[in-house]
Amino acid sequence: MNIGDIAKATGISAKMIRYYEETGLIRPATRALSGYRVYSDNDLQTLRFVRRARDLGFTVKQIDDLLTLWRDRTRASASVKEIALGHVAALAKKMQELKEMSDTLLHLASHCHGDTRPDCPILTTLGSTEAVAALPRTRNRSKTRAFDRVR
Amino acid sequence: MNIGDIAKATGISAKMIRYYEETGLIRPATRALSGYRVYSDNDLQTLRFVRRARDLGFTVKQIDDLLTLWRDRTRASASVKEIALGHVAALAKKMQELKEMSDTLLHLASHCHGDTRPDCPILTTLGSTEAVAALPRTRNRSKTRAFDRVR
DNA sequence: GCTTGACCTTCCAACGATGGGAAGGCGCAG
DNA sequence: CTGCGCCTTCCCATCGTTGGAAGGTCAAGC
Incomplete structure (x- = not known):
């Protein structure tokens, strides 16, 4: 072939x-x-x-x-399971992160008229000088990278 | 500064x-x-x-x-909301994909002893010649890319 | 004034997984 | 032999980010 x-x-x-x-x-x-x-x-x-x-x-x-x-025919199945479950944990963590983003956005969007008027709390929140409690604080910024973004 | x-x-x-x-x-x-x-x-x-x-x-x-x-102080808030909600939808889709992966892995792992014995259904399923129904079939392969992986 | 160290500058490369394309060689059917 | 489809290698681009090298600037301490 x-x-x-x-x-x-x-x-x-x-x-x-x-x-x-x-x-x-x-x-x-x-x-x-x-x-x-x-x-x-x-x-x-x-x-x-x-x-x-x-x-x-x-x-x-x-x-x-x-x-x-x-x-490797002699390996322990525990090794395999460990990798698999480690991956499951990583997936769960990632889902959690995405969920936080989504929740925040939905919260912001719910306060936005979504009409022709210009004022929109999504933008004012993003741009505000004050730290915003509603925003997820990604502490481990260093680990959330480009390829983690959703497109 | x-x-x-x-x-x-x-x-x-x-x-x-x-x-x-x-x-x-x-x-x-x-x-x-x-x-x-x-x-x-x-x-x-x-x-x-x-x-x-x-x-x-x-x-x-x-x-x-x-x-x-x-x-742009004259823009309509609808434009902003649209972007935000579009992103929410993308996040939901991504979460769904991750969930499918996770479910499949959990299913496979549940049948693995996880001890010192070598046989493990996770590997045999992955390696089997037959197509496996339990595996998510990512039809839009072309859209699931490197940076979508979870590390 | 001179040294030191912390900062700044630009440039170049790498990551991970993938696609795109060029330039050329090979295989087979008509 | 020609044409077409496949194969080869090579380089480039993507996305967001980090790293390093080689060098300039600044402020503090001596």
Whole structure:
């Protein structure tokens, strides 16, 4: 199988498959005489694993860890469960953060007429000199980053 | 006020303040003879606005829009409300996605002993050749990107 | 006046995961 | 042989943010 076939079969773009290989997440594919990457059913299985883990929101680093555990037939299931539950906790935390943002916005919006009049408490609150109690205080600013934003 | 003072006062790093200036989110600061950026109370207020909007998870582009509306005293409050509620909807969608991931993981983890035995349904499910019904099928794969992952 | 250290400046690179595109090679059907 | 679709590598862009290097400025202490 060529990279395009694998891409279709897994739903991962050829670009990403090459990237995963380059960064060491997956083993370099064997090459045909032409230089084309050739994939086995085993590779297909691995990439499906990657795809599913990716869909569950794991980072590549975490997927790397999971793959290692997957390949290690002697590992304890506790190790796997630990990673999974750690991820669940991270997801919960993130949801909580999003919920706080949402609640604050809904609160502000509920006081906004939403008509043609210019005054709007959303903006005046954001712009006020005073610290606003209603605003979530993201203490760990350093950990809430660009890619955490919702677009 | 120098950039360091403003950074402390707003909680935005000096680096980011320069970046915001470079990308046009905020007006270029006036300069002292030394070349140092000098900030007014007005700038402070603007940056506080940025900081709060950022804490609410708005992207820089959205903050730009909000700033424009903020500065425009004749704008309709409906425009602001629309942006805010649009963001609320995006937050809800993201939370839903995270919840699906979390539910799936919890389901898988509940069937894992979590002891020293090696067999673990989390891994076998991820690695199985069969498509797994329990796994969320992220149809809009193209829209779930790297920065959407939770770390 | 000179040194020291804390600040400031610009520039360049990296992160993570992904997409886009160029320039060129390969495979197969007509 | 030509054409088309696939493959290859390489570089660039995204988004928000941090880090560092190399150098200029300022204020305090000696």
